[in-house]
Amino acid sequence: MKPRSYNQGYLQNGAAGLPQGAAPLLPNQGRVIQTGPMRVLCIADVRGNLKSLNDLAKQARADHIIHTGDFGFYDDTSLERIAEKTLKHVAQYSPLIADPIKKAISGGGPGSVKQRFQPRELPLSELSQLISGELKLEVPVYTVWGACEDVRVLEKFRSGEYKVPNLHIIDEARSMLLEIGGVKLRLLGLGGAVVMHKLFDNGEGRTTIAGGQGTMWTTLLQMGELIDTAHRVYDPTETRVFITHASPAREGILNQLSVMLKADFSISAGLHFRYGSSYNEFSVNPTLDHYRGKLAASKASFNDVWDTVKSEVEPAIAQNEAQQNLLKNALQLVEKMPTVAAGGNPFGGPQSGPATQGQVDESAFKNMWNFNLADAAFGYLVLEIQDGRIGTEMRAQGFNFSHRGAKQQPGAAPAPPASIANAPSPAPPSTESAAPPPPSRQASAAQTKPVVSGPKPGTPQPKDEKAPAPANGSANGPEPTMSPAPKSNPADIIGLFVMNVQSEEQCRDLFEDEDKAKVVKVEKWGATNKVAHFKTVEDRDAALAHLKEEYKTRAQNQEDRSRPLVKMFMHREGGKFANRGGAGNWGSSSTRGGGNSSGYRSAGGASDSESNRRGGRGGRGRGDRGRGGRGRGGLKGDGASPAPAE
Template sequence: MAAVSPQPRAYTPGYLPNGAPPHQSGPAPGAVPLLPNQGRVIQTGPVRVLCIADVRGNLRSLNELAKAARADYIIHTGDFGFYDDTSLERIAEKTLKHVAQYSPLISEQTKKAIAQGGPGPVKSRFPASELPLSELPQLLSGELKLDVPVYTVWGACEDVRVLEKFRSKEYKVPNLYIIDEAQSMLLEVGGVKLRLLGLGGAVVMHKLFDNGEGRTTIAGGQGTMWTTLLQMGELVDTANRVYDPTETRIFITHASPAREGILNQLSVTLKADFSISAGLHFRYGSSYNEFSVNPTLDHYRGKLAASKASFNDVWETVKAEVEPAIQQVEAQQTLLKNALAVVEKMPSTAAGGNPFGGAATGQSAAALGQVDESAFKNMWNFNLADAAFGWLVLEIQDGRIGTEMRAQGFNFSHRGARQQPSTQQASAPASAPSQAAQTAAPSAPASQQRSTPVPAASPAPRQASSTPAPAQPKPATPAPAPSASPAPKEEKPAPAPAPAPAPAANGSAANDASAPPPSRTPAENIIGLFIMNAQTDDQIRDLFADEDKSKIVKIEKWGQNKVAHFKTAEERDAALEKIADEFKNRAPGQEDRSKPLVKVFSPPGRQFSRAGGAAWGSGRGGREGGNAQSGYRSAGGGGASDSEGAGRRGGRGGRGGRGGDRGGRGRGPRSGGGKGEGAGAGASEA
């Protein structure tokens, strides 16, 4: 048996079972009481901030995503689902169809029934129980709770009445914080002070001065919301009041600063270190700074100058009404000045000298606009995929902000699951389908050649000499299962062969349920109306008068758009005459492409005039002359700059020169195309 040590011990309490009373009362010898600040729980390890977009009312997914990403906080960038039990009666029919189409809460059977159309509006054909817009009522009642703090802005599809109730504190949800122009948030995590600045709603130039149905400073109506210029001015005021150089600033928006130059300039004014946005609905998130995506500074200045010119068009139109309206309200005058100062600092031309160290020789800094070097190279932008497809995590530890991006991505399984040709097809020359695909419809626009299957057209004379008989094409590739499921099994080929589809761009065609049919009517045989920006056949039929709906032979997919067929040109022209003017012409300064546009169909490859209709390009600034320069002129005015060369802005039509005379968009009498529908070749509007 070991001997007990004879050395004395200062304190020997002995071994006591848990919860047993001590041998003596009072603290143990040498114990020191805790100070108040020593009783805190200190979190070790990184703090994870989950950034997601577009949960679309599926608020239970916030808790699921937080668990999957091991997140301590959530930042959400809009289309949150701010709809309550009364929102359905206020939402517009068009907005309801859009929300229902993408809602994760509405059953697939109901979605198909809505897409197929029927008599009467959607709200009269389905009970409210089959059209759940959001799980926000469960949050408000306490049935559903948020596990982690959620910081969000509102998106484009929200109810302005609900947001006003949150702002007035009538609605309160634990762990839900709405960031807007009047309220910012500060997170002190991982040795970093994160200042969250937010701006919600869509950015639509011609609505910047429209408050809609909003009773306060929030703008919106009929289930949609947008940003106003006064909100931008108030955000600048809020950011200046809370400015602290030790903070890291994150600018949270629904619209993307990459596509909206005015938001890009606003982020510079706010001195933001990061911008987090959504609104593009990609399958992958993107991470970039302006230096990485702009080949030259002229290119970057051109993007800002384009946005400034678009804003000035609207401002000059409404200036005479806006200034008297706010003359009596000094606070609104200040906010307007703040916002106009943001636009004023933007370049008015793509040309410029040294943007980081003063103006070029003989030109003032005000004329060229300023480009912030630190923002150009250091401000990082994140555009998120929808919450159903991916997320971004900011991992913060010891003053360092790391990133982790995850995306479900595109489904490419269809490329390895092609059908085997039948015995009869095997005897046909293997190269015939590919040759037909190369030569069919040579005059079709490039956008159609990439995204639509080639029609079964007769071979060219060159082919006729090499192939004695037309070959039977291979059967079409089967549509793959959703990307979350395993690769689909091969199916037996159908008895009647169909043309093989063109290769899908980035795998997207395989996931597109609205892909065009394998064959379509040859362009030269079509008597019809070309309709852009229409999502469903039901939406197209709603454009026509009741007596003309029965005269529509069929509605056919054409590229990213559709064509309504008629038996005779007389029936077609009569139907076009009865369509409302708002669907036949674009108003000056119109930037919203959600509204359908109807023109007389003409085969691709022809030149289209305004008188003959079928002007497929948006045509901001005409190109009838054939030599009008798009983009913005470089120094000296002799042609386009190296980054905004002629013909590189075809998707939005030419804007004319932005040199001293402002090209085709001067304030005097308009000539040529002006701001009307230009003579764009090809369906550039998708």
């Protein structure tokens, strides 16, 4: 097939040379040029598991990593300095320490943790591998320090004794600028926990970094220095990101600090949620006064501490002009915070109250966006930057709700035949499920030849000790009376339906002495319900008439569901689903006042599926639609009892 005349660049496979008219490659052709967005991965609390940084970067296709503290700044000498209480906390959540060691630590024992275990059994961090070069960071990492770090290690990084390629520590004295995706991203950071009574305590820190015994916190002088740093590098063309370990949502002084830094975003951790959160103050505060109140409360807490230590702090820094300036910056930060919730300067408008009430900047209330991260083991945030726009992706492992579905499944399955009512639930044919039934149930299980009636691998088996309540609707409870199958033909029963009684004796005690002798038997009907049988209709009606009024009726909308309630037992015709709701009874007083009407039951009552299997679901009809209701058991009318068990 000949090439078309307009395709001058066509070259047949195997042909040598360039066709006539083909142009040579330009200087920028033939190169691999990176296109598309730049991705910044934001994570928290790797807790010394530094290999995971490279894994997470690959998973998120990240070009840079921002980390918000609890990085794992521990070296080989940190274990001897860490306090016992801090060591237990770090070990409990460390991804590097084996589970048996964690259990042994949490279980306690004679002596301290350091005495009971060898140092090799208590690895705090992989930082030593980074320092030695055994482990390398594949992408640049920008981090602040968290609450559980070694202050000595941070001081060695600041002095230059420790150096790690691609690791950049953001603190009050050092900010970083990333020019990516058409955005100048200025990173400003403040590490450590925010503890009001430690704002003026340097701990064991030899420089301006505060900490000791394996923990670190921030000081007021660090805040003052961060303000100075932010002012020195200020550029209106930059997008400013405030990175903290503590959450500005919880710490009003950090929230006010972000305003003073003119931050566009704040990225924090410290709450250890299973999901990350994204919000601005306008979205979580109903009014501006509510926001002011949070700042005012933080200011009051600070002033309590400042009034206590003021007489000691001011003389201590009297000869140091630099520290005086830093303290002045920090105190100005607090002075600008509102004193009371009402008033202030809303959105930078005219002053609506005394100047002492403080000013509230609109940038904090509406424009600054906050991200609080889940721990790195549970999720992360990605900032995707392209053409001057910053997009976000948030991923979380989240909570595990599979146990709820597992509990409801047995209740949804049909009841097994009466001959194997106490046998384990049938399972599909498989090699794994061919386990023999428990010895106490072999007789009943032997009636079914196929081995498929054995329990599934994950099905809990009965134990000798007192076992917890069976799964909802299961047929293999600890006693035969828990079987949902009725012992009597409902159509032949002459009786009274008694709700909320735990035993046969309690049921009999409701009746007068002359009627107790007429009760032929008391039959269990559901988890906490009974049916009292009588020989004749006359005996039944007389017993009902002699009952106290409190046992026969319940006040409208009464919430107490623990009192016994007695109604006439009446069998409904029309099959086993005859009493599952129906039209017309939604507004009846008996529906709302019945013993098992809609609403969640307490732990002692029947669960959803038990009510479905043993007591019907007739509590919530839907008007004229004629659909079955979704109440949890209960009565449809004054003279109606739940449908017979299936």
